[in-house]
Amino acid sequence: MVPKLYKVFDSVDLYVYGSNKFKSEMLSVKFVLPCDVDMSPKNTLMISVLRRGTEKFVSLAHINKRLDELYASCLSVNNSLVGDNQVLGLTAEIIGSKFAYDGDSKKNNGEGDILDGVIEVISQILFYPATDENGDFKENYVSGEKVNLCDMIRSRINDTASFSVSRCREIMFGGQPYGISLMGSEEQISRITAHELTQHWKEVMSRSRLHCFYLGSQDPEVVVEKLRRHFKDRAVNDPYLPIVPNENKDISADVKVKRVDEKMPVVQGKLVLGFKFPHNAQGYAERVLNELYGSSPISKLFVNVREKLGLCYSCSSVYVATKKIMLAAAGINVSDREEAENEMISQLESIRRGEFSQLDLDSVKKSIDSGIRSGASDSLEYIQGFYFYRNLFGIDENIDEFREKISAVTAEDVVKAARSATLDTVYFLEGSVGDENGTDCEYGPIEDTEA
């Protein structure tokens, strides 16, 4: 089954994936903006200010109370980096109407339409923000969210694993859209005024098409009608267009590996290797390679770097399809840094030499296939994500076609993909606790040799 497209308005598309298999239903409303070092932090601040209060639900407490009345509907804010795009939006997870329950175990006879209520809340958040007498976002909401965002920027260091992977990405794509932080810097955030943010919201809304996705059992026409009733029919001028990935043209043997070490007062070091694939990579062999290299319990990294050498507890890799890169990360003793790096690289080299069995290849392909089948059949999030990104980038591929392409990947394809992977960046977060310089805390680059 493939989701079907319905036009709510010219500027609002709705994809419906009908299913009565789940007790929950899902509705997401997303819009796509280009990543930009100045604009993205404003977008991030904007979506959190919008979530604070609306004309009808004047504060966060009012919004949350309304969601609780709608059988504790979850409404989460989406803000993610997808290739060179920033995807913003709201996703609601609601319980199916037939499970609405009035507290006395009698079923609710359709009273109180949960989906309708949630669409109203989403519409209020996106189109009818709480404003002051000048029509600007309320100053206290803007200043409160500025403080919260600055706290989040500072708190990136709390999780050294995700911090070091983000730093590797930022270094790999320095000066490019994919190398930015969506949160920006504290200095950038502190300069944004309520008036400026309101003007920014108006521009974003006038240039954004809305992509809605509904997964549930209700009649699609009914969902369309509810969206028409609550959403605004806006004229969209000069629309933002999704940026289709077309990356990594700069790969050549002459480009030196970027090496960045940063110190932090923690015990464990985090080593991250960033590899780029050529821009014409199809992405199927690269996925299989990633699974074989570092994304399964039989992967080269798990079996050798962790199990055989005992250098780490976590050692794995991830393939980022939208940018055709692979990031391999390990948490290690600082003194094992060189051995771990050499071993991680030599494991990729062994794949380049074709040193893996047919059984290994079949196992990792099965593992990917099982993940796709399981997600595509049993997970609301997976189904939504799979089709959202393909629609966004105009990729005409359904789940079965995707599975077939993974299944067709041969050992030669994997070897070729491994040979085409170029080491771009080596990032090391050096834990300094226990070192003689352990009290210093330096977050800036302290060594940038071959960049």
Place this chain on the structure above:
Amino acid sequence: MTDKENITEYSSELLGERYFKVRHKSGLDVYVYPKDMVTSYALFATRYGAFDDKFRKGGANGQLVETPSGVAHYLEHRLFANEDGSDSFEKFSAFGADANAYTSYDKTVYLFSCTENFEQALRELVTFVTHPYFTKENVDKERGIISQEINMNTDNPYVRCAANLYCAMYEHHPIRCDIGGTLESISRITPEMLGDCYNTFYKMSEMVLIVCGDHTPEEVISIIDKLLPDGGVEENVLPERRKEKREACIPRTEQKMNVGKTLFTIGIKDTDIPDTPMMRIKKETAMTVLNEILFSRAGRFFSQCFESGLIGASFSCDYSLCRDVAFNLMFGESDDPDRVLSELLEYIADVRKEGLSREDFERSKKVLYAGFLREFDSTEDIANNMVDFIFDGVDLFDYLDIIKDVAYEDVCSLLDTQFDRECISLSVISPL
């Protein structure tokens, strides 16, 4: 299946769901939850967790054995190794199944999910868990890996904040130690120790097998029949119940770490733990309703503290009752955690005077119901939820009635007895 009389069916009309319990001839309780999903999920669990650091070898009158912290977790890591030198992960991978395991305070769970080759994967799960193989070499080799897992947690400020809090609240309960142990405690773990613990706790009478997916009880029983021999009557291991004083030991603890903003956890120690499983789950549910009334994101306390910038959006709370410990936790980020605590105590005093709102009470029960309902959309969620209920001694579907039966008066009386200042500890992690 031969022993049809051994099958018990549990069902819920409201949810449109059912599951079966079978007492297998080996003494193992097997639960099969048929679910029309492509993903099959199975788990094999024992009532052995980090809390079980002391036990009697060979039954109630046997020798008392004390083990270093981290043994249950260490055992979990090593159980995947087989005598023929293979690793069970490889076998699961060959079947296209995704296997894993985890250790908590009160249990160890081995699991897999798959979309095909269910029979082979289930065979492997049951086989490797029932065939331990501990040698000095393979036990020593694991130490480096687990050391890195411990280091990873040492750097995790959220883990440290909770761990410091447990040490502040409790005098000698094993919750004071991390589940994985310490670098020192794991250095004392030997293959013999793992063997003793295995023989004590990995008995069929202490274990449970749960399967959720498109399967029948007959199918599951026929797969495991050949793998598990008939069992005799086994003596259950009685977990030691520790007595702790009512008050928290230390009111405040603070550690400086690599964080962007100060984190805190407020812990309220609760030593009033009911004796029967049903009474315990009822209390836990009533406490969860009370927390939802008091600290929901739609409520007064969160709104006032959040709007004034005292706490960030990450504020949340959780009441837990696990065997002989119970506590209520509130965690979040704040530049002034001591003020959060004083505001909380003032707020509680106000609510005690004003009384709880009946509207909030009804709303909170709705929130619990919706949260519970959502857990029936995934075979993984169902199986993991079931193991908690089974080890707590309560039927999963009873929870709907337990929520319904929480009385306004029960919640009011908990409001009066919880939140005493002498039972509270505050744990703070502040930036360097």
